[in-house]
Amino acid sequence: MVRITGNFQSESPLHPKAFDVLHAAFESGWADPAKLSQSGAKARQLKNNALESIARALSVGVDSVVPISPTSLGYFLGLQGLFVESSTLIHGATDRKEVFAIAAKNPHHVLKSALDGKLIPENTSAKQSVLALQIANAETGVVQECDAINASTQSERIFLDATTSGIRVPLLDQFSTALFDSKSWYGPAELGILIVKKPSQWSNPLPHLNAAHPNFDVSLPLLLASAVALENFSTEVENADAQARKFNQDLRSAFSRVSDADIAGSLDTTLAHMLSVSFLNCNGEELLRAIESDGFSVDSGSACTADNLQPSHVLAAMGVLTHGNIRITIHPGTTQSDIDGLTDSVIKNVIGLRQ
Amino acid sequence: MKEIDARGLRCPQPIIELGKEVSFMHAGDQVMLHSDDPATEPDLVAWSRMTGNVFDKKSKDSFVITKLSER
Numbered sequence: 001m002v003r004i005t006g007n008f009q010s011e012s013p014l015h016p017k018a019f020d021v022l023h024a025a026f027e028s029g030w031a032d033p034a035k036l037s038q039s040g041a042k043a044r045q046l047k048n049n050a051l052e053s054i055a056r057a058l059s060v061g062v063d064s065v066v067p068i069s070p071t072s073l074g075y076f077l078g079l080q081g082l083f084v085e086s087s088t089l090i091h092g093a094t095d096r097k098e099v100f101a102i103a104a105k106n107p108h109h110v111l112k113s114a115l116d117g118k119l120i121p122e123n124t125s126a127k128q129s130v131l132a133l134q135i136a137n138a139e140t141g142v143v144q145e146c147d148a149i150n151a152s153t154q155s156e157r158i159f160l161d162a163t164t165s166g167i168r169v170p171l172l173d174q175f176s177t178a179l180f181d182s183k184s185w186y187g188p189a190e191l192g193i194l195i196v197k198k199p200s201q202w203s204n205p206l207p208h209l210n211a212a213h214p215n216f217d218v219s220l221p222l223l224l225a226s227a228v229a230l231e232n233f234s235t236e237v238e239n240a241d242a243q244a245r246k247f248n249q250d251l252r253s254a255f256s257r258v259s260d261a262d263i264a265g266s267l268d269t270t271l272a273h274m275l276s277v278s279f280l281n282c283n284g285e286e287l288l289r290a291i292e293s294d295g296f297s298v299d300s301g302s303a304c305t306a307d308n309l310q311p312s313h314v315l316a317a318m319g320v321l322t323h324g325n326i327r328i329t330i331h332p333g334t335t336q337s338d339i340d341g342l343t344d345s346v347i348k349n350v351i352g353l354r355q
Numbered sequence: 356m357k358e359i360d361a362r363g364l365r366c367p368q369p370i371i372e373l374g375k376e377v378s379f380m381h382a383g384d385q386v387m388l389h390s391d392d393p394a395t396e397p398d399l400v401a402w403s404r405m406t407g408n409v410f411d412k413k414s415k416d417s418f419v420i421t422k423l424s425e426r
Contacts, residue, residue, distance in 0.1 A: 324367060
């Protein structure tokens, strides 16, 4: 088996500080924070500290922070919870499948995407509309012009999908609910942070007996690890993004010299650590495997790599080539040598597969 | 008009077959592509933009491609 030396997948190992705290957290944070015992009180204190730390890093009130697991549940909670009987959902063509699933059950209107991945603002006349707004796309990293879209739809109820943007892009001033993914700051996977900023606009859409502050019982050690990861990544993100931007520019320059390469979005309008590129007449699965055999892991949005053999709805909505696609995520530990090696591998294998 | 039957082929094969045929065509020539792969239609949009050619959807699985560019 080939040793993978460069990880460019969207997933990555835990932040080292979070990894350190996880072991200790399982030792001291095993009790139920809701119980009155001494161990329960200690766990409750740890949980409160974690929630306060998360709230501080996200610049929101601690009462608005609702940890959930898995993260995908947050789409239903955060979005469906904003609906009233006559609501129409307005969302983007490049949103996650979870949003499309909610749209399928409700009156909805889809905002189209331009070639650069930006949603095209529309003046909709929908009353009681709920706007689902993805701050940055999970496949391409394209950052939306949230203010312009919000102004065009004039929705009073806004759900922000911050699962990919994390703390890299500030939230809109006005929103109702927002969803973060702990992975975006190198915390544990499958832990989401739902922010309920306007409790008067939100109700728990799951069956419940108690209308008080919702509690979805996430693993306390994972919550503690996430809080530590967030606290540390908050101090590192600026440098990490500056480094990633430089690497991203190197990759874009190299790939743009390859004939018939279709890069999704420009660096000016995408997250610095993400890049999606498609190569005409290349099989995405074969390209991904060939790159992996050189020791580099990447993701792909091509149909041949998907479970359902469907092309990426994001690339299709943008009008970007869906086959021969690779997605590259640049992590804080990525080195110049990793980038050079990946660049050589991609170009070599694209040329080889086209012959 | 020449026809390419790419039904049953998965991406990127229909577009590769189209590219081969188009390379022998002249500006103004047309070819009919039959493909039931779900990626073909979105990829024709991108392919047309990248190669400077155009396509017209005739039915769920059939597309007429007109060569405009001599590349």
